Amino acid sequence: MQQVENKENQIISGVIWKQLLIFFFPIVLGTFFQQIYNTADTVVVGRFVGTEALAAVGGSTSQIINLIVGFFTGLASGATVVISQNYGAKNPDGVQKALRTAYALSIAGGLLISIVSILLTRPLLEMINTPSDVINLSETYLCIYFAGLIFVFIYNVGAGILRAVGDSRRPLYFLIVCCIINIILDLVLIVFFKMGVAGAAIATTFSQGVSAVLVTITLCRSTDMFKLHLSKIRLYVQPMGMILKIGLPAGLQSAMYSVSNIIIQSSLNTFGTETVAAWTAFSKIDSLYWMISGAFGIAITTFVGQNYGARKFGRMKKSINICLGMDFGSSVVISVLLLIFGGFAFQLFTTDAQVIDIGMKILHFMAPAYAAFAFVEVYSGALRGTGDVVLPMLMTCGGICAFRVIWILFILPLNNTLEMIVYSYPISWILTGLLYILYYFKKRQQFPDTDEPTEA
Numbered sequence: 238m239q240q241v242e243n244k245e246n247q248i249i250s251g252v253i254w255k256q257l258l259i260f261f262f263p264i265v266l267g268t269f270f271q272q273i274y275n276t277a278d279t280v281v282v283g284r285f286v287g288t289e290a291l292a293a294v295g296g297s298t299s300q301i302i303n304l305i306v307g308f309f310t311g312l313a314s315g316a317t318v319v320i321s322q323n324y325g326a327k328n329p330d331g332v333q334k335a336l337r338t339a340y341a342l343s344i345a346g347g348l349l350i351s352i353v354s355i356l357l358t359r360p361l362l363e364m365i366n367t368p369s370d371v372i373n374l375s376e377t378y379l380c381i382y383f384a385g386l387i388f389v390f391i392y393n394v395g396a397g398i399l400r401a402v403g404d405s406r407r408p409l410y411f412l413i414v415c416c417i418i419n420i421i422l423d424l425v426l427i428v429f430f431k432m433g434v435a436g437a438a439i440a441t442t443f444s445q446g447v448s449a450v451l452v453t454i455t456l457c458r459s460t461d462m463f464k465l466h467l468s469k470i471r472l473y474v475q476p477m478g479m480i481l482k483i484g485l486p487a488g489l490q491s492a493m494y495s496v497s498n499i500i501i502q503s504s505l506n507t508f509g510t511e512t513v514a515a516w517t518a519f520s521k522i523d524s525l526y527w528m529i530s531g532a533f534g535i536a537i538t539t540f541v542g543q544n545y546g547a548r549k550f551g552r553m554k555k556s557i558n559i560c561l562g563m564d565f566g567s568s569v570v571i572s573v574l575l576l577i578f579g580g581f582a583f584q585l586f587t588t589d590a591q592v593i594d595i596g597m598k599i600l601h602f603m604a605p606a607y608a609a610f611a612f613v614e615v616y617s618g619a620l621r622g623t624g625d626v627v628l629p630m631l632m633t634c635g636g637i638c639a640f641r642v643i644w645i646l647f648i649l650p651l652n653n654t655l656e657m658i659v660y661s662y663p664i665s666w667i668l669t670g671l672l673y674i675l676y677y678f679k680k681r682q683q684f685p686d687t688d689e690p691t692e693a
Contacts (some may be wrong), residue, residue: 315484
């Protein structure tokens with residue numbers, strides 16, 4: 238395969254909207270196949286094991302996974318930004334040191350967090366009021382999943398490195414292969430060997446191990462400046478500081494998201510297993526939007542990072558505007574499609590009419606407000622690409638995370654219904670979107686509008 242070094246870097250020189258789409262589609266398809274890891278578990282378990290098992294592999298389980306994996310993924314995004322800036326500036330030494338540091342961080346972090354997570358699994362499930370009829374199944378799934386966290390971390394770091402240098406295709410190919418492996422193993426272990434949620438967890442963990450190996454081999458075989466030398470993996474102080482400076486706020490932001498969602502999940506759990514199962518199925522359907530919007534966020538972070546490194550500030554601004562238009566338009570289309578076909582989607586996960594009815598009520602509250610989040614996703618991704626992460630993190634944590642916690646603690650008791658819980662999502666998206674609009678238009682004035690490289 239032709240290497241990146243043998244062709245002009247189109248992210249800093251090509252037609253913006255075309256390059257955004259070329260970069261975006263492999264990311265969104267890759268995210269789609271990554272979501273299928275757990276969604277396949279959900280579909281097979283829900284159809285062949287039962288409602289309790291469906292609730293066990295979603296609900297509380299998903300929220301805890303998102304908390305732990307999301308924190309590290311956010312932390313690792315710092316490496317993506319540092320590498321993209323150095324790659325755009327054509328600084329091979331900076332790329333190499335950041336790459337080695339990121340890999341060392343993923344290996345050490347994967348082992349440490351895996352041990353801690355397994356020890357905390359039961360207490361966390363009990364703390365968030367996981368229903369008694371699913372808590373043992375949830376614990377089984379989580380412990381097996383956490384045993385393979387190092388694979389999750391290595392893949393996310395490796396894929397982030399490839400995307401940082403403009404290669405969003407090969408991470409997609411790896412996920413397609415591993416998704417197929419996961420589905421086959423789900424059917425074999427759950428349907429034929431009757432292993433239930435344990436079989437689902439084993440299938441997911443094994444598949445993630447394969448993806449970690451594939452992305453590592455790809456980096457080791459590269460002939461570009463991002464070639465990985467396993468024997469040289471180590472922590473470098475300067476890039477480590479930059480990675481933490483950019484990634485830690487993103488990791489804390491992700492953790493705050495998860496904490497607020499766990500608090501919401503705790504309230505949802507009090508409504509019974511049917512509601513938990515409905516929320517689990519909805520979260521898989523809802524992930525269609527987050528896959529697409531999140532892919533735009535990843536794309537604009539790389540575009541801004543490379544153009545910022547190349548001092549092409551005018552091009553950087555144009556890419557942000559184009560990406561925002563794409564994300565906003567996609568949000569409207571997805572909302573309409575889900576409102577029309579949502580009922581059919583729920584039937585993929587369950588035949589329980591009560592679960593489907595509850596899920597559709599949730600969907601009707603959520604879907605119309607997706608477009609408001611486009612401003613949060615694109616502007617936060619763009620600001621991250623320039624290294625501006627602290628104030629955006631505070632805006633997100635305050636406008637979305639803290640707001641939802643306050644809503645659950647003080648507003649929900651006034652009318653303790655499922656609808657009141659769901660309202661916290663669209664309201665928080667709108668408030669935070671307004672904050673980002675104001676901050677971005679103030680921040681953008683610091684950069685010139687020229688497309689030409691500018692003196693540092």
